[in-house]
Amino acid sequence: SLAYLVALPLACSPxxxxxxxxxxxxxxxxxxxxxxxxxxxxxxxTAAAFxxxxxxxxxxxxxxxxxxxxxxxxxxxxxxxxxxxxxxHQVEHHxxxxxxxxxxxxxAPIVRETxxxxxxxxxxxxTFWGAFMAHxxxxxKVGQPIKVPTLGDA
Numbered sequence: 001s002l003a004y005l006v007a008l009p010l011a012c013s014p015x016x017x018x019x020x021x022x023x024x025x026x027x028x029x030x031x032x033x034x035x036x037x038x039x040x041x042x043x044x045x046t047a048a049a050f051x052x053x054x055x056x057x058x059x060x061x062x063x064x065x066x067x068x069x070x071x072x073x074x075x076x077x078x079x080x081x082x083x084x085x086x087x088x089h090q091v092e093h094h095x096x097x098x099x100x101x102x103x104x105x106x107x108a109p110i111v112r113e114t115x116x117x118x119x120x121x122x123x124x125x126x127t128f129w130g131a132f133m134a135h136x137x138x139x140x141k142v143g144q145p146i147k148v149p150t151l152g153d154a
Contacts, residue, residue, distance in 0.1 A: 041131035073131035
């Protein structure tokens with residue numbers, strides 16, 4: 001609620017109204033940017049599939065779609081598992097959203113083996129930096145201008 005986000009810091013801050021506002025905006029910007037990049041590297045990347053729907057349906061099953069469109073990053077890294085609340089295990093998060101994130105590292109090898117067994121993609125970058133760079137590579141690719149044919153191009 002706004003009371004603990006704005007009113008309480010304003011009432012208790014030794015930094016005054018402007019200082020408390022600056023700290024609030026810094027916190028919001030930092031958290032927002034961190035979360036945005038965490039979600040972007042797990043979904044918008046060169047490795048992720050972007051299936052097209054035909055007649056309102058995607059030509060793959062639900063679990064396959066979850067695996068093909070999500071990407072893990074730094075799965076063996078305790079820091080990212082803690083800081084992201086397990087969202088670095090995005091594949092497991094999508095397949096088992098009701099399971100506590102602390103179990104994702106133990107589920108990951110089982111999910112990977114099952115994906116291999118059934119020929120389903122299991123996407124994972126060993127580091128956050130690798131996932132981040134793949135995200136920016138994808139953004140660069142989709143940001144390129146498209147040459148629109150004109151009547152004289154025939």
